[in-house]
Amino acid sequence: MTRVVVVTSGKGGVGKTTTSAAFASGLALRGFKTAVIDFDVGLRNLDLIMGCERRVVYDFVNVINGEAKLNQALIKDKHCENLFVLPASQTRDKDALTEEGVETVIRELEHMGFDYIVCDSPAGIERGAVMALTFADEAIVTTNPEVSSVRDSDRILGILQSKSKRAAEGREPVKEHLLVTRYSPKRVEEGEMLSYKDVQELLRVPLLGVIPESESVLHASNQGTPAIHLKGTDVAEAYTDVVARFLGEERALRFVAYEKPGLFKRLFGGN
Amino acid sequence: MSLLSRIFGEKKKTAAVAKERLQLIIAREHGSGTRGPDFLPALQRELIEVISKYVSVNPEDIKVNLEKQDNYEVLEVNIVLPDQAR
Ligand SMILES: Nc1ncnc2c1ncn2[C@@H]1O[C@H](COP(=O)(O)OP(=O)(O)OP(=O)(O)O)[C@@H](O)[C@H]1O
Ligand SMILES: [Mg+2]
Numbered sequence: 388m389t390r391v392v393v394v395t396s397g398k399g400g401v402g403k404t405t406t407s408a409a410f411a412s413g414l415a416l417r418g419f420k421t422a423v424i425d426f427d428v429g430l431r432n433l434d435l436i437m438g439c440e441r442r443v444v445y446d447f448v449n450v451i452n453g454e455a456k457l458n459q460a461l462i463k464d465k466h467c468e469n470l471f472v473l474p475a476s477q478t479r480d481k482d483a484l485t486e487e488g489v490e491t492v493i494r495e496l497e498h499m500g501f502d503y504i505v506c507d508s509p510a511g512i513e514r515g516a517v518m519a520l521t522f523a524d525e526a527i528v529t530t531n532p533e534v535s536s537v538r539d540s541d542r543i544l545g546i547l548q549s550k551s552k553r554a555a556e557g558r559e560p561v562k563e564h565l566l567v568t569r570y571s572p573k574r575v576e577e578g579e580m581l582s583y584k585d586v587q588e589l590l591r592v593p594l595l596g597v598i599p600e601s602e603s604v605l606h607a608s609n610q611g612t613p614a615i616h617l618k619g620t621d622v623a624e625a626y627t628d629v630v631a632r633f634l635g636e637e638r639a640l641r642f643v644a645y646e647k648p649g650l651f652k653r654l655f656g657g658n
Numbered sequence: 659m660s661l662l663s664r665i666f667g668e669k670k671k672t673a674a675v676a677k678e679r680l681q682l683i684i685a686r687e688h689g690s691g692t693r694g695p696d697f698l699p700a701l702q703r704e705l706i707e708v709i710s711k712y713v714s715v716n717p718e719d720i721k722v723n724l725e726k727q728d729n730y731e732v733l734e735v736n737i738v739l740p741d742q743a744r
Contacts, residue, residue: 575673
């Protein structure tokens with residue numbers, strides 16, 4: 388059975404595309420046949436983060452309009468055997484996404500035997516964002532520990548609970564997961580940043596993970612390599628844990644506690 | 659923050675302020691129906707129709723309100739009947 392997972396947030400720039408790329412790659416690394424779709428029509432970015440921008444010929448809107456076949460538009464990922472990217476169109480706007488069109492593509496991916504379809508939502512609460520969550524079975528609500536992001540996440544939760552097909556058809560509701568990203572344990576310790584516990588208490592959604600603020604994310608996007616592949620970095624480890632938890636495994640939270648660099652550490656280095 | 663206020667901790671940490679503000683705004687936005695059902699206007703309209711069959715009321719005399727209290731919601735319907743109706 389195919390599961391459709393939307394990565395959403397309401398607010399822009401919180402790390403949805405970074406997360407979609409890492410999460411989809413993580414599922415593929417675990418052996419699942421995975422497609423990741425860029426719903427940010429007009430502002431496509433997922434292709435750059437996945438490092439496949441030079442191989443884009445056809446896009447999501449071409450497939451919806453019948454100008455290309457789905458398998459002509461799907462781009463095979465360069466790192467993972469069973470991962471495919473469906474890029475967004477850059478020349479159209481979000482009205483090009485029709486509910487029937489999106490549904491047709493999702494059904495076809497199901498027929499092709501995909502285990503997971505990851506939908507990278509655009510920011511906002513308008514058409515593009517609503518289309519990205521309409522067919523979702525699960526949602527990863529990506530939130531920065533910051534006031535406007537938390538409030539916007541709350542808004543998008545409301546939209547999930549009213550506009551998704553599952554809600555409209557009165558089926559079992561979309562399974563919600565909270566992912567706190569760009570987390571700085573030091574600033575939390577100093578009382579300058581909401582803690583992940585605060586965010587969870589405010590939004591009341593089960594916590595899937597915490598991704599630390601990390602310079603590695605920029606290195607990853609510079610190279611077009613999803614952050615989960617940067618072996619040994621905190622973000623890669625944190626995203627690997629997120630995928631494991633999503634698959635039902637127990638993993639303790641890491642990278643959430645601030646340890647003051649003690650004298651011993653300063654003298655002898657190491658971790 | 660000055661060194662003194664740092665030592666005596668007289669100023670509230672900004673993260674705590676953020677949390678308090680969010681608690682208030684989220685509660686309010688839920689109460690106003692951003693996250694709740696949006697059937698209230700329709701319910702109000704239909705109530706006016708039904709009640710008008712029996713007594714003449716002004717539409718503004720019927721107020722429908724949904725309030726959230728911890729784990730349950732309270733639907734409050736307030737109808738003011740004009741004196742001559744009784
Ligand atoms: N954990 C992190 N640490 C540091 N920087 C990060 C992290 N996650 C994301 N970023 C940076 O934040 C910026 C926005 O990230 P990203 O494009 O993934 O967000 P988005 O939610 O998809 O944005 P949009 O709403 O525009 O689609 C990027 O510059 C990215 O490199
Ligand atoms: Mg994005």
